[in-house]
Amino acid sequence: MKLSLGCIADDYTGASDLANTLTRQGLRTVQTIGVPPDDLALPEVDAVVVSLKSRSIDAKVAVDRSRAADKWLRGRGADHVLFKICSTFDSTDAGNIGPVMDALRADCGDAIVLVTPAFPETGRTVYQGNLFVGAVPLNESPLKDHPLNPMHDSNLVRVLARQSRTKVGLVDLAPLSRGAAAVRERLADLARNGVGAVIIDAVFDRDLETIGSVALDHRLSVGASGIGLGLARALIATGKVKAADAGAAIGAPVGGPAACLAGSCSQATLAQIANAEKTMAVLHLDPEQIIAGPNEARRALAWASARITEGPVLIASSSTPDQVAALQSRHGRDAAGHAIEQAMADVAEGLVQSGVRRLVVAGGETSGAVVDRLRIPGFLVGEEIAAGVPVLRAVGTGNGEMLLALKSGNFGGPEFFSDALKLMR
């Protein structure tokens, strides 16, 4: 297998979002959890998305894991590697976007790296280096209240400069609107002036197509699903990849009991949980009790086992920003987040042991904890439930067929949970 594109995603929902985009564009793609072991049977593919849980960990560990993934991908022939970050640039001044980018750039020897989290299909656009979420700048969006990576600055040149050792520049819409040659000229100027990374504006998919074709001149790019779309279209346009059928089947229905878990506290997820109350049994966990010990997860499993044969259930730890802030002030941000993620993983493990084979998880870190606990080594990408969220079929589990959906907190329409279960048959 010679890969046309290698991808390293900093969380699991982000990885399935990117795998979904590449698949829809016609690249045969698999998502692996971590660097795959040599004995994992992978189908013939154009792209592999290696999922890491490296967004909110110590920067040095994130760098080491990303470099290992990069080495594996390049060892399978990938000339270009995309480091997939969140479309809302989730990070802190300590990283991890800048440190990982710096390390991967040093390893591949690129003079300059293109960086853009733009993903217009989900309302993420970048103008003059400022990231917009829908109609508002990042720092006014619900991301200002994210439990782990609150985003308070929408100017990404500044945000990246605080995390990176290299000089960060901007390629704005003006050269982009003149086409690939103008972007190349601007990049060459900036590189001559010692700039090692640029935030590049993008408002429409056509901007991402230009970016994708320029990015293929380089060995590394950094961004969200939008740049994935640009790279995929450029690979097909240049004939490096022959477009595959985006709707290829991923296997027979699995049936059986279905459950949803929500650890995301995003505004979108909170609204989706409220809507789910109309169509399924919903249990709201008490976060304080979760931190106190294992009884809350046990309570959830007992509650679910009494209902699961009658229809899908939803178990949520999610709270409003005020409640999240209060809990964090009592227990610390990382300790609270970690305890809740592990409790969700306990619940997922118990549900699967009791026969659940269709599982929807809301939240990137939450999905990471759940998928790790279930020891799933990889996924095939199926139908799209909502922009950025596909149905996934677990591969290499050895304990039966299973379908999952890993939803980024901010993605999906108001009826996301029932929309997902309709497609997860």
Ligand SMILES: Nc1ncnc2c1ncn2[C@@H]1O[C@H](COP(=O)(O)OP(=O)(O)O)[C@@H](O)[C@H]1O
């Ligand atoms: N009630 C709560 N209070 C505080 N933190 C919470 C609560 N519920 C979940 N969390 C934590 O918030 C974080 C949510 O992050 P994540 O799962 O990535 O969601 P998103 O996709 O919205 O970013 C996780 O670490 C999770 O454990």
Ligand SMILES: O=C(O)[C@@H](O)C(=O)COP(=O)(O)O
């Ligand atoms: O790019 C995106 O917005 C998503 O793919 C993503 O990374 C989401 O992260 P979470 O919100 O933590 O799920």
